[in-house]
Amino acid sequence: MTFAALAAALATIFAAGYGTLALVAREPARLNLAEQFGLSWLFGTGVVSLLIWLVGFCARGAVLQCLVTALCLLLVVIGRKQTPALRFPKRLSFFEFFLAAVLVVEIAIVFYLSFIRTLGWDGLLNWEIKARYAFENNGVLPPTYLADSSRTFTHHEYPLAVPFTxxxxxxxxxxxxxxxxxxxxxxxxxxxxxxxAALAIR
Known part of the structure; x- marks a missing residue:
């Protein structure tokens, strides 16, 4: 159940990002699969966090989640006509393949280290505390937190993309x-x- 819920959360993020990419990219067909993955995640987290903030003015809890999910899926439908076809990267030389393999191993190590270590002070006091406050308040950061000068060490001014993700x-x-x-x-x-890496190749 946990894996299914996690997969659904990530899928809606990528759906929002992929739909947004299809709408804003001037020539989406030029983007290969790796570039689409990276941009879809960045656009998706931005869109989802923005929607949580905006929809949070009029809805909370399960209603907020359902509305944001519906809007994420709507982005895919709207951008369907512009959706870039899946295009794999060009055939790599041996050296390029080696560098790509190094990158994959590096990313795998980062994933591994992330899961065996704790969030750390920055993760807890800058990001987690905002996510936890919002979750306990049905998806909306309580005004009392934002107005509390004793919690300035959590950096109220930081963008909410990470905690809202x-x-x-x-x-x-x-x-x-x-x-x-x-x-x-x-x-x-x-x-x-x-x-x-994709930018360096281009």
Whole structure:
């Protein structure tokens, strides 16, 4: 059940990102599968966190989750006509294949280290605390938290993309599970690394 919920949370993020990519990219057909993966994750987390914030003004809890999910799927439907075809990267030389393998191993190590280590102080006090507050308040950051000067050490001014992405996982998991929330950070690392590698090739 946990894996299914986690898969659903990640799938809706990628759906929102993929639909947004299809709508905003000038020539989406030029993007290969790796580039589409990286951009879909970045766009998806941005869209989902923005939707949680906007829809949170008029809905909370399960209603908020359902509305955001529906809007994510709607993005895919709207962008369907512009959806880029799946195009695999060009045939790699031996050296390029070696570098790609190194990148895959590097990403795998980051995933492994992320799951065997705790979130750490930054993860807890900058991101997790906001996600937990919002989850306990039915998906909305309580105004009392934002107005509390004693909690300025949690950096109220930081963007909410990361904590609201964690919150989205919590919605689907039905609990504030820090262990599975840690998947967010290596996913950002993987998408960023893939896009940097793709940019270097171009």
């Amino acid at each position: 964690q919150l989205w996982l919590y919605f689907w998991l039905g609990q504030a599970n820090q262990f599975w929330a840690k998947i967010v950070f290596p996913m950002f690392y993987a998408s960023g690394s893939i896009l940097l």
